[in-house]
Amino acid sequence: MKHKNMFVCFLVVILLAVSAVVYAQVSRPYRNGxxxxxxxxxxxxxxxxxxxxxLATDWKRSQEASKKEGLILSYKxxxxxxxxxxxxxxLLMTEYKDLATMEAxxxxxxxxxxxxxxxxxxxxxxxxERLEIREVLQDRLxxxxxxxxxx
Numbered sequence: 679m680k681h682k683n684m685f686v687c688f689l690v691v692i693l694l695a696v697s698a699v700v701y702a703q704v705s706r707p708y709r710n711g712x713x714x715x716x717x718x719x720x721x722x723x724x725x726x727x728x729x730x731x732x733l734a735t736d737w738k739r740s741q742e743a744s745k746k747e748g749l750i751l752s753y754k755x756x757x758x759x760x761x762x763x764x765x766x767x768x769l770l771m772t773e774y775k776d777l778a779t780m781e782a783x784x785x786x787x788x789x790x791x792x793x794x795x796x797x798x799x800x801x802x803x804x805x806x807e808r809l810e811i812r813e814v815l816q817d818r819l820x821x822x823x824x825x826x827x828x829x
Contacts (some may be wrong), residue, residue, distance in 0.1 A: 709829075711822030712751055713774045718766035718816040725811035729768070732808065736795070741772065743794045749783045750774055766815050777819070 721729045733755055741753040756769040774780040795801050 705827050707825065707827055709824050709826065710776075711824040713777050713780060714820045714822065715772045715774070715780075716818050716820055717770040717814060718818075719768040719770060720760065720764065720766050720813045720815055721768060722811055722813065728811045729808075732811075733770075736804070737770075740791065740794050743790055744772075744787065747786065747790055749787050749790065764815075768812075773822075777821075 719729075741750065744750045745752070751773040753773065754769075754771040756771065758767055758769070760767045791801065792798075795804065
């Protein structure tokens, strides 16, 4: 009986060791990449030039300042054709290293906006002015998936 118990214990130890090795060898052919904030915008009829002018000046200045401070990695503006009266026709995309970095830098981003755009009153005035030329339909976070194994 004693030998039988030792043999069972030995088998359990071997099984656990093999399981640990197999678990450690599990690899996925993909990994998490950066995080994107994607804003879905509908430019109001006849206001394309006005909104794109804002993006090319004030919005770009703010994005470049964030990039210079290391708060963001990159940004993009994509235009699309709308498929309905209430559909988006612009995507504003801002890339962050990861979600933790994005959240950790919120206070720095607020301080930078105060420097680049102006105080809260000026920022609010800008929001009101842009309401006349565009509508923000949605704002989403997306994670990029890199189709390569983790390094």
